[in-house]
Amino acid sequence: MNKILKWIPQLLAGARITILLTLCSVVAGLIISIFLALGTLSKSKLIRNFCKGYVFFFRxxxxxxxLYFVYYGxxxxxxxxxxxxxFLAAFIAFGLNSSAYCCEIIRAAIQSIDKGQFEAGKVLGLNYFQTMRLVILPQSVRRLIPPVGNEFIMMLKDASLVSLIALADITKVTRSIQSSTAxxxxYIPAMILYLIITAxxxxxxxxxxxxxxxYE
Structure with missing residues (x-):
């Protein structure tokens, strides 16, 4: 028990990296994905194909x-x-990857809004971007929360991959402790820590x- 307690500070330091990387990556991914989603719905074939190609590649x-390509390639x-x-390399790779998945989430949320909302925006004299910003996107937020939550949890667990480029997240710290103490x-407190963060x-x-x- 005393041995496990000694590991906690190191594991918590790794948890800070894991949480920070996940938060930064998903937030960056969401910001980029808004433009990607609008691009996939664009009337311009060039823009639409570029955005779809981006999403196809990263998904x-x-x-x-x-991650290896960004850091080593x-x-x-x-x-x-x-x-x-x-951390920066992981953030770039994870942010770009997250943006591709979030793009599909946002696109689906936008397309789930009744077309009458677009027509209402035109009646009010709003252009396409104003309609999106003031009418469509605010309504889409409600539909975005569950799938974005799932994406966040998936990214949280995928963050363990950064241990392979020697970033001291929970997994890297756990492996270092296991290697030094045999x-x-x-792994027990490490998995419990992952469960707590996920919960x-x-x-x-x-x-x-x-x-x-x-429904509220």
């Missing part, structure tokens, strides 16, 4: 390969693209979903 290739293209900071018991954020999204429920 169709493994996140681990994307970009420097081989040009030294100017070298990213020495593991004790696999460290907390699941509860947060549940509260948000209930607060903005269309």
């Amino acid at each position: 169709g290739t493994p996140l681990l390969m994307q 970009l420097p081989q293209i040009s030294r100017a693209l070298t990213i020495n900071n593991q 004790s696999s018991m460290v 907390v954020f699941t509860f947060v999204f549940h509260v948000l979903e209930k607060k903005h429920s269309i």
Whole structure:
């Protein structure tokens, strides 16, 4: 028991990295995905195909390969693209990946809004972007919360991949402790910590979903 208690500070330090990376990546992904979603619905074939190609690429290739490419591959293209900071490299890879998944979430939410809302915006003299910003997107938020919550939890667990580029998240810290102590018991508090973090954020999204429920 005393041994496990000694591991807690290190695991909590790793948890801070895991949570911060997940939060930053999903928030960045959501911001980028708004433009991607609007692009996939654009009347311009060029913009529409570019956005669809982007989504297809990042959803169709493994996140681990994307992470390796950003951290190891970009420097081989040009030294100017070298990213020495593991957190920044992980943030870029995870943010781009998350944006592709969030794009599909937002696109589906937008298309679920009745077309009459677009017509109402035109009647009020709003252009396309004003209608999206003032009418469609605010209504879409209610439909976004559950799938975005799922994306967040998935990204939280996928964050364990960053241990492979030596970023000290929960998984990296756990493996380091296991290697130095030759004790696999460290996996027990590590998994419990993952469960606690997942439970907390699941509860947060549940509260948000209930607060903005269309049935309330």
